[in-house]
Amino acid sequence: MGIEVDKFVTKIDDELKCCICYGVLENPIQIVECEHTFCLICIQEWVRRTPKCPIDRRDVTTESLKPASRLLNSFLNRLEMKCSFREFGCNSVVNMDSMASHTSECAYNPEVTFLCDKGCGVMLNVRQRQDHNCILEDILSNVENLSQKVKNIETENSELHKRIEILEQRSHINEELEEQLEAIEKKYTEMLSRLSAFRLSLNETLDPNLANGQTQETQRNSLMRDESNSSMKSHQRLGAIKTIVVVHLMFSSW
Template sequence: MGFEVTRFQGPVDEELVCPICTGVLEDPLQAPECEHVFCKSCITQWISRQPTCPVDRQSLTSAQLTQVPRILRNLLARLVISCDNAQYGCPRVLNLDTLSTHLEECEHNPKRPILCEQGCALVVPKDELKEHNCIKELRSLINKQQQKMNEYQHEFNELRFFIIEQRREMQLLKDFMRALKTSNPSMRAIADAMDREQQDREVVRWSSSLQRARVTRWGGMISTPDDSLQRMIKRTLTEMGCPSHILDDLMENCHECRWPPGLCSLETRQNNRRQYESYVCKRVPGKQAVLVLYCDNQHMGEEMMLEPGLVMIFAHGVE
């Protein structure tokens, strides 16, 4: 809908009036063929009922509407209009292009947010401040928050049930594979392959749940961590839900004695430092350590990667 003509100072050219609402154009759009101009909301609503120009009935769709020429926008911008809040006491008269900015700050706006100073510190519209009841509003806010908490709890319970079912199905599959190996030796190779595939999928799912990490100081790498540091990292990996079938291998791969050729000595690590930036690293929460899992780093060569992955511990430099 356009602006009421009576709000403007002086006469308004009829070219600046919307043929649909007969108000001064607001967010104007133009029909490409006949060049008739309308308020955006007016013409959009019109076309939703009948796809024609309201003036000459030529075929017209929303996709065909275009922006009006700059000269028309400039003419609209120079029009002088009274504030929307004139009836509430605002005396301002200003150019149309500055109206929206003024309305955001107008102190006469009955809907201007006001901070309640009676104790609740809630923000309420100015015209509702007299009827504002702190206790009632706080109680309503608490009820809404409680309702959200109940919804979150319901979603959590559903998710937990889903996870339990997934684990149950996974255990049934493992039991089936174990029974298949025992009862039919000829199927053992197939069962082993299926078992490995299932384990690989489990690692990929776990990896996708971990947060990416960035190493800023590769020189801070601890290539020979002591037993206490290894135990601390292993405990953290267990708490992170690391699949049990790769946990021990990962921890063995935290020492340079088990690292691939490109990392197994200080000299080779220095020669290959440029390749470090290609690693996809996952964060070990709360620790200056990262996981470099094989499933995330199959683009790395054998000299820089091994299965199921590496644990790299640092003195500093992990973000």
């Protein structure tokens, strides 16, 4: 396929155009018999479909095709072309035979990347370079990092608040248990006092002059046993309650 005419600086003569694609000749090929010249790809495709010269309709085979003369190629190579990346800002004008190397190295080629000339170290193509702002991007990057740190701190604070609430609940339970233990101990002390008073009253009530001394002694022993059993049960209940409270306090402190 030929090269578009509007890519050239000057007007192109018809002799330098392909009559098949109407572009400037690219890799020009001549038909030996009539010396008409066409683009390589254009004439190959034409002969494959219609084995005749597009101009004079002579029979043509692939053996009839040969490269165009050096003079024609030299003239084509000197034609001045506009850079393909003119829309991106390149105003270079180069000869046709140098266009391939210029395209691969052109600073405005969107496929070619260069280090930012402001020293930030970022590789940019021509499109990115137009909108690139090192200072702004650096600030935005720092803002993003700080925002992430704030989110992490907020998450840690939320977890700490939950732990504080749990500890406060445990502390409240411990205070209630300690109050209950104090109330039980107070009640136990009162019970012991009442038992002592009952024992004293019993001794005063019993008559030492009763005739049946054995009956008196038996009665006293029975009452003392009841008193001892009652006291022992109270001790056992208090001990069990204290054990439960202590175990609960130990587990809640964990």
